[in-house]
Amino acid sequence: MLILLPPSERKAAGGDGPPLDLESLSFPELNPVRRRVLGALGETCRRDDAPEVLGLPEGQTQEALERNRALMNAPTLPVSELYTGVLYENLALGALDPGAAADRIIVFSGLWGALRLTDRIPPYRLAMGVTLPPEGKLAALWRPALKAALRPAGRLVVDMRSGPYMSAWKAPEPAVRVRVFRERILGGVPKRTVVSHMAKATRGRIAHDLIAAGADPATPEELQKAVADLGHTAELNGGDLDIVLHT
Structure with a gap:
């Protein structure tokens, strides 16, 4: 089983690790595109219209631009500690076996393409839905590189990503x-x-529960049963696993 997650806009304030080392990141085949996106993002953050281009909300603009301008020199931290949004709060990585979580999770990113939980990166702000000059739409830019780099090798993929990712x-x-x-x-x-x-x-709770239980379903049917056995209402509809919350 391989669980695909989006990043979160909310991130930790900073790390205490060494500066970014692209060669140390997982999926090194993505590094040529990572360098292109890093360069384009640096140029964009020097433009007067950077907040509009990057879709930055009011009140977060200055912090986001400062983070993006300092990417090559800022302290890093593991992906497992960087994202702090609602999904990751409920994923509760600190309560999971680190090896099991790192083996089963891939996090997608508009800046880095795809990452493992053990990768060290600095805080940043760049959503996959952005059209980044002069590279264009990030999802389209990443598509060929991700297709070549990611090979699930027959493992069941459990996709918890949002639309752009x-x-x-x-x-x-x-x-x-x-x-x-x-x-x-x-x-x-x-x-x-x-x-x-x-x-x-x-989604965060289900990912947590599956990893904590040591579940490794190989088919959609086995996934539905595993999720239901963990106490969730789950229905398999074609290629979708529908989780139903009753209120």
């Missing part, structure tokens, strides 16, 4: 996308709606 690399079969719905009874009829914030939390 999914578009950068299409997981080969066998693969299952995890969706999250809330079910309410309205007028005596069950109605399901897509949730966002709770979807991140739920």
Whole structure:
């Protein structure tokens, strides 16, 4: 089983490790594109319209630009400690066996392409949905390199990424996308709606539970059973595993 995760916008303030060493990162085949994106991001962060190009929200612009300008010299920290958003809070990596988590998780990134939890990188701000001058749309830029670098070797891929990151690399079969719905009874009829914030939390909890249980499903059917056995309402619909939250 291989679990694919998005990054989070929320990140740790900084690390205490040595500066970035691209050659030490997982998937070294991605380094030519990493260098291109790093160079383009540095140039963009010197432009007056950088906040608009990068889609930076008000109140976070200055910090994000400062982080991006200091990427080559800033202290680094492991990916396992960098991302601090809702999904990662519920993933609770500190309570998992580090070796098992590192073997099963790949994190996708607009700046780095794909990473393992043990990779050391500095805090940054660059979403996969950005169109970065002069390189263009990041998902399209990353697509050929990721296709060549990522080889699941027959492992079941459990895809928990959001849309832009999914578009950068299409997981080969066998693969299952995890969706999250809330079910309410309205007028005596069950109605399901897509949730966002709770979807991140739920995906994080499911990833945690699977790794903590030592689960290693090889087929979508085995994944559905494993998730259901862990106490979640899970339905297999084609290539999707639907998690249903009842309220």
